[in-house]
Structure formats: structure tokens, C-alpha cells
Amino acid sequence: MIAKKIEVLIPADIDDCLSSLAKYSGDCAPLAGGTDLVVLLKTGMRKHIKYLLDISSISDLKVFTITLPGTASPTRLGIDSQADVIFEKLKEWRELAKEGNGAPKVTLGSTHTHSAIATSPLLKGFECLIRGASSIGSPQIRNMGTIGGNLANASPAADLYPPLIALGATATLVSHRGVREIAVEDLPRGPGSTLLEPYEILTSVTFEIPSLPFYSSYIKIGLRNSLAISVASAAVFATFDGGKFKTVRVACGAVAPTPIRMREVENLLIGQSPSRQLAREAGEIASKECDPISDIRATRTYRRHVTSVIVSRLIEDAAERGGRFFGEQAQ
Numbered sequence: 001m002i003a004k005k006i007e008v009l010i011p012a013d014i015d016d017c018l019s020s021l022a023k024y025s026g027d028c029a030p031l032a033g034g035t036d037l038v039v040l041l042k043t044g045m046r047k048h049i050k051y052l053l054d055i056s057s058i059s060d061l062k063v064f065t066i067t068l069p070g071t072a073s074p075t076r077l078g079i080d081s082q083a084d085v086i087f088e089k090l091k092e093w094r095e096l097a098k099e100g101n102g103a104p105k106v107t108l109g110s111t112h113t114h115s116a117i118a119t120s121p122l123l124k125g126f127e128c129l130i131r132g133a134s135s136i137g138s139p140q141i142r143n144m145g146t147i148g149g150n151l152a153n154a155s156p157a158a159d160l161y162p163p164l165i166a167l168g169a170t171a172t173l174v175s176h177r178g179v180r181e182i183a184v185e186d187l188p189r190g191p192g193s194t195l196l197e198p199y200e201i202l203t204s205v206t207f208e209i210p211s212l213p214f215y216s217s218y219i220k221i222g223l224r225n226s227l228a229i230s231v232a233s234a235a236v237f238a239t240f241d242g243g244k245f246k247t248v249r250v251a252c253g254a255v256a257p258t259p260i261r262m263r264e265v266e267n268l269l270i271g272q273s274p275s276r277q278l279a280r281e282a283g284e285i286a287s288k289e290c291d292p293i294s295d296i297r298a299t300r301t302y303r304r305h306v307t308s309v310i311v312s313r314l315i316e317d318a319a320e321r322g323g324r325f326f327g328e329q330a331q
């Protein structure tokens with residue numbers, strides 16, 4: 001039960017939001033979908049909060065942009081734009097990337113809901129992200145919960161961390177003091193704690209559209225098929241060059257105090273040709289690299305075992321399916 005009176009502030013834009021956070025810093029929390037925060041308030045775990053800053057209607061937090069190599073101003077699209085809008089330009093962008101101009105980048109505003117991400121035609125190519133967003137809670141939770149709330153709440157089991165870490169995403173944090181870009185993998189400090197200052201908001205996440213064929217996917221193990229918090233989860237992103245792994249990022253959730261990047265697994269895979277044997281070895285290394293706890297959902301031993309299984313399964317899947325350019329349809 002929420003015993004005390006809490007004032008809800010409705011900022012008109014990001015500047016308005018930052019002024020309130022600076023003024024009431026510490027006593028004020030951004031409210032996006034409320035699916036975590038309202039539970040925390042009701043259970044008395046945010047007793048100090050006197051103001052809720054409703055950021056759900058700020059249009060600049062709902063951006064979806066593509067920044068082309070060599071251009072300063074991003075192309076603004078809607079998250080529900082039809083994929084053809086950009087896929088026809090992809091070849092041109094890849095050529096620009098080859099010339100050393102850098103890759104095109106996608107920027108996703110922090111108040112996009114899990115449902116919007118899961119159904120976005122433009123994000124279809126980033127399977128790990130689609131699978132992560134689709135696996136969260138129930139339709140009601142996915143319609144309210146946001147990408148920014150999932151990252152800021154920093155549960156070790158949060159389903160968007162492993163996909164975003166695997167994509168090499170950065171988070172943009174903004175305050176009255178300025179702007180900081182932080183790799184998503186560096187954002188969490190421990191369960192429920194991040195590098196976000198009380199006067200900062202997470203405005204967006206950004207990741208590259210690879211110019212090589214790539215694979216990405218996500219597996220979540222829960223105790224039931226829906227409304228299940230992860231017992232263990234893993235995301236893999238890999239690019240391929242000449243039939244070998246070139247870039248590989250592997251991230252796991254719910255098997256350490258924060259979502260973690262599995263660098264020893266990545267080191268094993270880079271430069272190798274995908275195979276079942278390699279997938280098995282990757283799984284074995286993953287089970288040693290994670291550091292899970294036992295709790296009401298699973299034992300430490302089970303979590304280690306299942307991490308080995310899901311990492312190995314993802315690498316096997318990558319070996320079987322190979323890589324596709326972003327925008328290419330599955331066979």
C-alpha cells in the first residue's frame with residue numbers, strides 16, 4: 001500500500017524533465033510504464049520518493065532514428081515504419097561503411113514499449129532484441145513496460161540487457177550537467193543499481209547496423225512459458241567473414257549479480273569456423289564464466305548447467321543458419 005501522498009509531475013519536454021530532476025533530485029523518480037516502480041512504491045521500497053515524473057508522453061523519448069555514415073543529422077522514422085523505407089538504402093550504406101565511414105546506427109528512444117519493439121518491422125533483423133522484448137511478462141506488461149525502465153531497474157534477470165549487450169549498444173544519459181554515453185554492458189552496478197545519477201534520465205540506446213552478414217538470437221529459460229522471470233538467459237550476436245566468426249558478443253542474464261558479457265566464450269569463437277564441437281566447447285566455457293546464485297527459482301548448479309546448454313544451442317544455431325545481411329529475408 002502507498003501510504004503517503006506522492007505528487008505526479010508531467011513534464012512537457014526533456015528540458016522540463018531535467019529541471020524537475022535537478023530541483024527534486026533524490027526525492028523524484030522518472031515514471032515510464034510503472035510496471036517496476038509502482039510495485040516498488042507499493043511494497044515500501046521507494047519510501048523517499050515524493051515526486052513521480054511521468055516521462056511516458058515526451059515525444060523526444062520515443063524517437064527512432066537511423067544515422068547514416070558521414071552525415072550529422074539522423075533520419076527520423078517511426079518504430080512502426082515499414083521496413084522498405086530503409087532496406088532499399090542498405091546496399092548504399094554498406095558501401096559507405098566499407099569505405100571506412102563507419103556503420104549506420106539505429107537509435108531507439110527509451111520509452112518505447114516492449115510491444116512496440118517486438119512488432120517493429122524495422123527491428124526484425126535484430127532477432128535477439130525481438131525475442132528479448134517478446135519474452136517479457138504478459139501482453140499487458142509488454143504494452144506498458146519500456147526499454148529505459150528495464151535498463152534503469154537493473155534486475156540481473158532483465159530481458160533486454162543480454163540482447164542490447166550482444167548488439168554492442170550504448171545508452172545515452174542526459175542531465176542538467178550534460179550528456180554521457182555509456183556502454184549498456186557497463187550500466188548496471190549490481191542488482192537494482194546502475195551508473196545513472198538520480199538527476200539523470202536515460203534518453204535512448206544506440207547500436208550499429210552491421211555491414212557484414214550477421215546472426216543474433218536470444219534464449220530465455222523460465223519456470224513457465226509466460227509471466228516468467230529468467231532463471232538463465234543468453235544472447236549472441238556474430239558477424240561472419242569468409243565462413244568464420246569475425247565479431248562475436250555473448251551476454252547472459254540471471255547468472256551473476258548483473259547481466260554479463262562472456263569474453264572467454266567470445267575469445268574461443270573469434271576467427272573459428274562454426275561447428276557443433278565448437279558450440280559444445282563454448283557452452284562448457286560459459287558454464288565456468290558465469291557466477292550464479294541459488295534462489296527460489298533455481299540452484300547455482302542448475303543455472304550453470306542451463307547456461308552451458310543455451311549458449312551452446314545459440315552457437316549451434318548460428319552455425320546452422322549462418323549470417324544474413326540486415327534486411328535480407330530468411331530462406
Ligand SMILES: Cc1cc2nc3c(=O)[nH]c(=O)nc-3n(C[C@H](O)[C@H](O)[C@H](O)COP(=O)(O)OP(=O)(O)OC[C@H]3O[C@@H](n4cnc5c(N)ncnc54)[C@H](O)[C@@H]3O)c2cc1C
Binds near residue numbers: 150
Ligand atoms: C507481472 C510482471 C512481470 C514482469 N516480467 C518481466 C520479464 O519477464 N522480464 C523482465 O525483464 N522484466 C519483467 N518485469 C519487470 C518490468 O516490467 C520491466 O523491467 C519493464 O521494462 C520496466 O519498465 P517500465 O517502463 O515499466 O519502468 P518503470 O516501472 O516506470 O521504472 C522502473 C525504474 O526505472 C526508472 N526509469 C524508468 N525509465 C527511466 C528513464 N528513461 N531514465 C531513468 N530512469 C528511468 C524508474 O524511476 C524506476 O526506478 C515484470 C514486471 C511485472 C509487474
